[in-house]
Each structure stands twice: as structure tokens, then as C-alpha cells.
Amino acid sequence: MSVLINVENLGKAFRTYPSASQRIRSWLGLRTKGVQDVWVLRHLNFQVFAGEAVGLVGENGAGKSTLLKMIAGTLAPTEGKVELLGDVRAILELGMGFNGEFTGRENARHGLSMMGLSAEEAEALLPEVEAFAEVGDYFDRPLRTYSSGMQMRVTFAVATARRPQVLIVDEALAVGDAYFQHKSFEKIREMQQAGTTLLIVSHDRGAIQRICDRVILLENGQISREGDPEVIMDYYNAMLANKGNQKHSVQSEQLEDGRVATTSGTGEATIQRVSLYSAETGEPIEIATVGQALELRVDLHIHEAIDQLVVGYVIKDRLRQDVFGTNTHHLDQVLDNLEPGQTLDYRFRFDCNLGEGSYSFSVAAHADDTHVRHNYHWKDLACTFEVVNANKKRFLGVAWVPPTLAIEHSTTTTGEAP
Amino acid sequence: MIQRAIPIARYWWSYRYFVRSAIRNDLRARYARSKLGLLWALVQPLAMVLIYTLILSHLLSAKLPETSTVYAYPIYLMSGMLGWTLFSEALMRGLGIFVEQGELIKKVAFPRALLPVIAFGSATINGAALLSMMLAVFLFLGHWPDIHYLWLPGLIALALWLGLSIGLLFGLMNVFFRDIHQAVPVVLQFLFWLTPIVYALSMLPPEYHGYFAWNPVAKLTAAFQDVILYQRNPAEWHLVLLGSIAMVFTILSAGLYLRVKHELADHL
Incomplete structure (x- = not known):
């Protein structure tokens, strides 16, 4: 398997300067004092292989979104590097810089151009985007008249219009109604089956376990565990359950x-x-x-x-x-x-x-x-x-919910009244 | 060096439709939901010209030397205003670009270097529209163009480049110190009155003339006045000087960008 994402000694710090003059000194290349780096992530090393689906879990503030943004290229690393061998599409947040004054179609067209597509390619993909978004007549109305769920539909449809080699999804599945959540989930699975590598942040354990081959647990800006989704999710849940308790311990046993x-x-x-x-x-x-x-x-x-x-x-x-x-x-x-x-x-x-x-x-x-x-x-x-199932008729699913059945026959009369 | 530059150039080139689309959106967004659209770009400078003409032309027209037309003052005013408007608008575009496009910078990975290209592109189209509408007004006043108008495309590009390069430098600083966006318009207002646009240098006592040599924008507006009103070549060394200043600010902006780019998105 070939490596698609290579993260090496990656770190992100938010730098604070004690005063404006110190910041200006740093621009001029002069020596500065009192500069503090607040590390959000540090010393991260991992690789993602072609076709793999990797989940990223961790508490709020563990650095998941920061990591995704660095991989997607919207945030610059402070140290280390991210190497990407393939085109990356990221669904990080709602919007993609859409303009509320323009229609869904115009925004979709512009969103496609933002992926580096040509005018012809964008034009060819628009019908698919429109069909997938399912916002009906609203597609030709200004985006400011949309509900947030409808905006999400257009955003998702644009971002997934062309299958990328790497798809990064940050909690995007949690937005929108159940129908569209299901639909976008299916779309992601389809892409995965077609060979797209996935990197997903989600708090939905079910989604993570259904999609991911591997889960990385981030804790305080570092990778604390990495491995089989079931094992990591169990560990993560146990960790969450006992936050702030000193006596508490978590063990994993084979x-x-x-x-x-x-x-x-x-x-x-x-x-x-x-x-x-x-x-x-x-x-x-x-x-x-x-x-x-x-x-x-x-x-x-x-x-x-x-x-x-x-x-x-x-x-x-x-x-x-x-x-x-x-x-x-x-x-x-x-x-x-x-x-x-x-x-x-x-x-x-x-x-x-x-x-x-x-x-x-x-x-x-x-x-x-x-x-x-x-x-x-x-x-x-x-x-x-x-x-x-030893003594029941064949059935599907995890629950045994046997029904009783009644069928009523009736005949509808048509034609002239008697 | 070249080996690195080629893939980067190819990467940028793949975004050409994005640049086109962004320029179109930028122009449309400015006048979205307004019926007259781009005409408004002309209304503001024209209103100003009208006010000054009505108030000042009778006082000043006699004092404008080397002119033959009776509309010398409004044309003088408009040609200076054209140079000033192009310069100051490009400066304000550069100043606001990073903060205004903050959402896009934070959410989407695309070549950031294209942002100034987009700003330059939409400012050029705005500038061309402004120029053509002003030319229509000149024709209406009976002031016909001559061969010297061939300078205009170059002068417009120079005005935009100068404004944008200065604007970008302060625009980058503005991400970290938001006061700059408030301060720059105040400075521009002073600069406007320190530039011979509404008045002519010849109206001032000669002992003050020396100070105006230090104002590069005065050289820019003078070039527009030379070409449009006096119908003569602008001073070449002035243009070289303005180009050099623009080049210095371009290099400073690029240098500052490289220094702050890893922090830029954190502050938007």
C-alpha cells in the first residue's frame, strides 16, 4: 500500500507576543523576548495509506480540527510537516466562503472553481450537484434565503462533486436532517469503496465503527492511542467516563x-x-x-x-x-x-x-x-x-420483534352507481 | 529553483477559472441588489467633481495656465480624481483583502497568492469602467482625446499597482493590528488635500512648492493631468520613481507575507 498522507513531527503553536512592538520586531527579524508558544499539537507522527479510512477522536480541544486543517492546508504547521500525495478535499465547516447574495447555482459554480476546475468541468458537474443537493427551486435563489440544512446540502454536494483521493470530513455529518445525513453518509461510503482515502472526525461512535479501519485518539495535542476502532472507542468512552478522577485507571487487556x-x-x-x-x-x-x-x-x-x-x-x-x-x-x-x-x-x-x-x-x-x-x-x-435461531422462522436484524398479521381485502367499485 | 517554480506555476495556472469567477463575483457582489450596478462607481467621483466645479470653477478657472478649453477646471479636476480614485481604491482593496476573505482563507485551501491577483483584476475592470465613463463626460464637454491618451492604460496599471502594493503591506499588518484599517482612511484624507487635485500647484505661493516634491501621489495625479488635460507626455522619471516605489512595497509585502503566513489564518 502506498502512503497518501505522511505526518512527520507535526506541531502547531499559537504564538503570543507580550506587546505589539515585540511582534513588529519579529517581522523585522530582530531578537524578541517574552514570546510564548501555546502548543495545541506537538510531535505527531502517523501515516495514512491509500484507500484507508481513519477516524480521529478526542475531547473538545484535543486538537482534532487543528490537525485536519493542517492536513487540508488551511492552517500552516509551526514545526514538522504534512506530505500529501494526491488531491485533497476537505469538508471542514459550512460554507466554503459562499456569498449569501448569490444563488445556490452561482455559489456552486464558484465553489467548483475553487477546487481548481476549469469552466467546462465545473459546468459539466453542476447538474449532478443540483441533483444531489435536492434543494429544488431554491438552487436558483440567493443563498441567504436558505436554511442552514439547505446550505449544508449544497456545500456537501459541491465538495463531493468530484471524487478526491483524500476526503477530510469534520463533523459535517452531524448537520442537516436525518435523510440528508444518511444520504451523505452513503456518498462517503461510495467514495471509500471507489478508493478514496478518508479522514473523519466524529463523535458518532456508530459512524466511526462502520466506516473506519483505524482510529487515532488525540489527547492533549498528542496521539495517545491508535488502532482498531472498537478497541480505541471502548478506551475513549472509558476515558471520558472517568474524567477528573485521580484514583481512576483504565486498562486494556487482550x-x-x-x-x-x-x-x-x-x-x-x-x-x-x-x-x-x-x-x-x-x-x-x-x-x-x-x-x-x-x-x-x-x-x-x-x-x-x-x-x-x-x-x-x-x-x-x-x-x-x-x-x-x-x-x-x-x-x-x-x-x-x-x-x-x-x-x-x-x-x-x-x-x-x-x-x-x-x-x-x-x-x-x-x-x-x-x-x-x-x-x-x-x-x-x-x-x-x-x-x-433454532425454533423461529427466518428473520433479519438484531432484534426479535415478531408481528401478528392481519390482511383486509376490499374491492373498490368503479364505474356507474347501481 | 526553476524545478520548484514550474509545478507551483502549473498549480496556480489550474486555478485560472477560479480567478475569473472570483473577479466576476467580486464585481457583482459590490453592486448586488442595486439596479444601477456599476454606474454607482462613477456617481461618487462625479458628484465630487460637480460640487467642486460649481463652487470653485469661477474662482479658479482663470488661474489654470496653459489651457485653451473653457472647461479646463472640471477636466483638470476629473483627471486628477481619476488617478487618485484608482490609487486609493486599490489601496483600500489591498488593505481589506485578508480580513474580508478571512472565511475563505480559513476554510478552503487555494493558492493565497491569487488574492492580490483577483483584487488587481477587479480593480482594473472597475478602473476601466470609470475611465470610459469619464471619457464620455470629456467628449460631452467637447474635449477630444489625442495621441497622448495612449499613456492611459499604463498610467492606470501604475496607479493600481502602487495602491495595491501599499495596501497589501498594511493589509497584512491589519490582520494583527486592526487599528490600521481605521487609521488608513484618515491618512488618505490628509493625503488627498496635500495632493494638487482640487487646486493647482501654480495657485500656491512658490515657497511651498518644494514640499510637494515629497508627495509621490502628486506625481501620479500630475501624470493623469498632463495626459488628459494638457495633452502632453508625463515626466518619465516620475513614472520610473512611482514604479520603483510600487516595486519596493511589493517586495516588502511579499517579505512580510512570507514571515507571517504561518500565523495568518490563526488571527483571522
């Missing part, structure tokens, strides 16, 4: 089947064992049938006195998308004032109304109704199981 499970927490209470049983026979199982009654057992040990304990779980599918989740807060069984040394055994009973496939449980013990605060222990991939 399971026997090669998957990586992330555990985290402050450790006042720990999850000792998570296992799945048949609710009827009480036998441990790894393979369940659709509709079977199951029991999830979670054993906990209390190490330190805690005021409040909530235990919850999420069933996740193969792509680690949430299928169902609940906790003892929602089940009205929160426990209070627990003493060190206690052991608790939780048994959740439910019917396995899931489609065929492989699933896992993420289990967490925490203080509030969500795991975001006071996370004692959180375990991804705590237990995995397989669902097979």
Missing part, C-alpha cells in the same frame, strides 16, 4: 480470542465475575436460542464504604453498538450505605429477544444513574455469547 477488553474504574467496588445462564435449567451457556429465558449473574465485591451503588449492563452487538442497556437505578433497586467486605450477587433475568449473531455484555458498577460520575468499575466484553 482476551484469548484476540479481542481487547477495556476495564476502568476507581475500585471501591469491583466486578468479580460476569456469567450467563439458562434461566430454566440454571446451567451456564455460551450459545442461546432466539427467545430463550436467560439469567445474567454479576458478582461484586465491596472494598471500601460507598453511599450508593448502581449496577448496569449493556448488550452490544458484534460491532459493539448498543442493543439494549439498563441498570438498577431504572429498575428501582439502588443499594445504599454498603460496607467493605460485602459480596453482592445480582441476577438479571430476561428473554433473549435478539437476532442471530454474536453479542457481548459491558457491565458497570457506579454511584449514579449513568456511569459518567463515580465509576467504581466498568468492564467491556465482560461476557460474550452467541445467539442462534
